[in-house]
Amino acid sequence: MTDAAPTKSATPGDRVDKSNPRVREMFRQIAPHYDKMNHLLSLNVDKYWRSQAVRRLRIFPNHPILDTCTGTGDLAIAISAKADPTVDVVGSDFCHAMLEIARDKRDPGKPSSRISFLEADSQTLPFADDTFQCVTVAFGLRNVADTDRGLLEMTRVCLPGGQLMVLEFSQPRMIGLKQAYGFYFRNVLPRIGQWFARNDKSAYEYLPESVGQFPDGQAMADRMTAAGLIDVRFTPLTFGVATIYEGTKPGILPSQGLA
Numbered sequence: 001m002t003d004a005a006p007t008k009s010a011t012p013g014d015r016v017d018k019s020n021p022r023v024r025e026m027f028r029q030i031a032p033h034y035d036k037m038n039h040l041l042s043l044n045v046d047k048y049w050r051s052q053a054v055r056r057l058r059i060f061p062n063h064p065i066l067d068t069c070t071g072t073g074d075l076a077i078a079i080s081a082k083a084d085p086t087v088d089v090v091g092s093d094f095c096h097a098m099l100e101i102a103r104d105k106r107d108p109g110k111p112s113s114r115i116s117f118l119e120a121d122s123q124t125l126p127f128a129d130d131t132f133q134c135v136t137v138a139f140g141l142r143n144v145a146d147t148d149r150g151l152l153e154m155t156r157v158c159l160p161g162g163q164l165m166v167l168e169f170s171q172p173r174m175i176g177l178k179q180a181y182g183f184y185f186r187n188v189l190p191r192i193g194q195w196f197a198r199n200d201k202s203a204y205e206y207l208p209e210s211v212g213q214f215p216d217g218q219a220m221a222d223r224m225t226a227a228g229l230i231d232v233r234f235t236p237l238t239f240g241v242a243t244i245y246e247g248t249k250p251g252i253l254p255s256q257g258l259a
């Protein structure tokens with residue numbers, strides 16, 4: 001969430017540059033500060049958002065779960081705490097520096113010790129079709145260069161009957177909050193980010209720009225439907241500052257009748 005861009009910010013009308021090298025380098029730079037900035041800039045609400053996402057996951061024994069764009073691994077760790085030991089949890093990301101932090105967070109003797117973190121581009125996931133019962137992404141899809149390709153890949157590796165979940169920033173629509181949020185995002189957040197991470201101010205302008213240009217609400221749900229998912233629904237959190245999107249891959253999960 002505390003995404004930062006190393007190059008100049010886009011002017012209105014420009015598309016944010018989300019090429020793989022740029023996004024990977026951006027996260028390499030901010031990796032050491034990512035967790036503390038996340039918690040600070042969201043006033044710790046990011047933890048609540050991830051907990052709500054995990055609460056909504058339908059987890060059955062014996063089938064693995066994939067968390068894509070896992071970053072420093074917080075969602076994968078929360079999932080591992082909810083899943084029983086027969087469920088392998090995998091976290092994938094294309095930024096080595098973020099994954100190194102995720103690996104260091106695994107706690108011997110705790111469910112997190114069972115998570116495998118591996119380097120992979122979400123647009124070409126190195127997994128067979130129909131592998132995972134749940135495929136998740138938190139605050140990551142917005143950064144993937146080709147959103148639809150990312151969604152198609154998540155859907156491809158999901159088991160028929162399995163669940164696909166996206167947690168992402170969205171734009172609150174409530175009058176007053178919309179303006180306050182816009183002001184915080186555009187003016188306060190970049191300054192705090194610069195101060196704490198001692199980075200270029202423009203680096204912290206990536207977040208509002210990328211959120212502003214990313215589909216939310218029904219528009220995002222429509223993209224998930226277009227990727228082949230059914231029963232797509234979305235739940236705004238914290239007055240719509242973030243939203244959980246859920247969809248199901250058509251078919252029947254092998255263990256559904258057994259759980």
Ligand SMILES: C[S@@+](CC[C@H](N)C(=O)[O-])C[C@H]1O[C@@H](n2cnc3c(N)ncnc32)[C@H](O)[C@@H]1O
Binds near residue numbers: 093
């Ligand atoms: C804002 S962080 C989110 C991290 C984590 N999911 C969380 O909830 O805090 C976005 C992550 O997406 C990763 N990412 C962006 N584009 C990617 C891609 N095409 N393939 C794999 N990872 C990608 C970045 O490296 C970064 O770690």
